[in-house]
Amino acid sequence: DAGVTQSPTHLIKTRGQQVTLRCSPKSGHDTVSWYQQALGQGPQFIFQYYEEEERQRGNFPDRFSGHQFPNYSSELNVNALLLGDSALYLCASSLKGRTPSTDTQYFGPGTRLTVL
Amino acid sequence: SQQGEEDPQALSIQEGENATMNCSYKTSINNLQWYRQNSGRGLVHLILIRSNEREKHSGRLRVTLDTSKKSSSLLITASRAADTASYFCATDRTAGGGNKLTFGTGTQLKVEL
Numbered sequence: 001d002a003g004v005t006q007s008p009t010h011l012i013k014t015r016g017q018q019v020t021l022r023c024s025p026k027s028g029h030d031t032v033s034w035y036q037q038a039l040g041q042g043p044q045f046i047f048q049y050y051e052e053e054e055r056q057r058g059n060f061p062d063r064f065s066g067h068q069f070p071n072y073s074s075e076l077n078v079n080a081l082l083l084g085d086s087a088l089y090l091c092a093s094s095l096k097g098r099t100p101s102t103d104t105q106y107f108g109p110g111t112r113l114t115v116l
Numbered sequence: 117s118q119q120g121e122e123d124p125q126a127l128s129i130q131e132g133e134n135a136t137m138n139c140s141y142k143t144s145i146n147n148l149q150w151y152r153q154n155s156g157r158g159l160v161h162l163i164l165i166r167s168n169e170r171e172k173h174s175g176r177l178r179v180t181l182d183t184s185k186k187s188s189s190l191l192i193t194a195s196r197a198a199d200t201a202s203y204f205c206a207t208d209r210t211a212g213g214g215n216k217l218t219f220g221t222g223t224q225l226k227v228e229l
Contacts, residue, residue, distance in 0.1 A: 004158075033216065042204050042219030043159070056216050088156060092217075103147055103208055105217055107159040 004108035025093030032074040122223040139205030
C-alpha cells in the first residue's frame, strides 16, 4: 500500500524564480492538502483540493497556486519566490468521496525548498 | 496563524518514564489529531479523538480531550529513545466544503538512555 509521495526531496531556487512541487496521494485517497512548515514552527495550511477544485484556502497570497489531476495527484506552484518561502512543504492526503470517509490526513515526507 | 499551543515547548525524560504533553486551542472543533515528526521529516499520524470523545488509547498512547476547557493531553507511557521527536496537536474544523488542520507550535521530546 503506497503512502503519500512527494518530489523533489530538496530544491534550491533564487529569489524571483518559480517552483513546482508534486504530490501523489496515498492509494485510494481523493483529497490532497498542502502545508508550509517554517523551521521551528508547526505546519501552516495552504489549501486543499478535492475533485480537481480548490475547496479551502489558508492565509497565503495568490503567488501560491495549485492543481489536482484526474488521478488525484497534485501540484503546488509558487511564483516570484521570496526568501521567506524557504520551508518544508508537506502534502497530505485523505478520503472524502467514498464511505467511510476519513478525517485523518496522511503526510508525505515533504519537499525542502531553499530560496537564496 | 496557529490555533493553539503545546505545553511544554521542550521535555527531557529518562527511558522508561512517562511523558505528558498538553495542547490548548481556541475554537470549536470536529476532532483533534496528534502527530509525531522526526528531525524535520514528514508527519506521522498517531491518534485522532473526536469532539464527542473524552479519552482514547492506542498502544502506549493515551489522549484526553476536554472541549469545555479547549484542551487535550497526550501521554506516552514507558517511553523509549525512539520516541524522541517533535509532537504536534492539530485541530480539524470542517468549513466551506473542505477541512483543514490547524497545528500548534509543537513539543520537542527527548528521551535519554
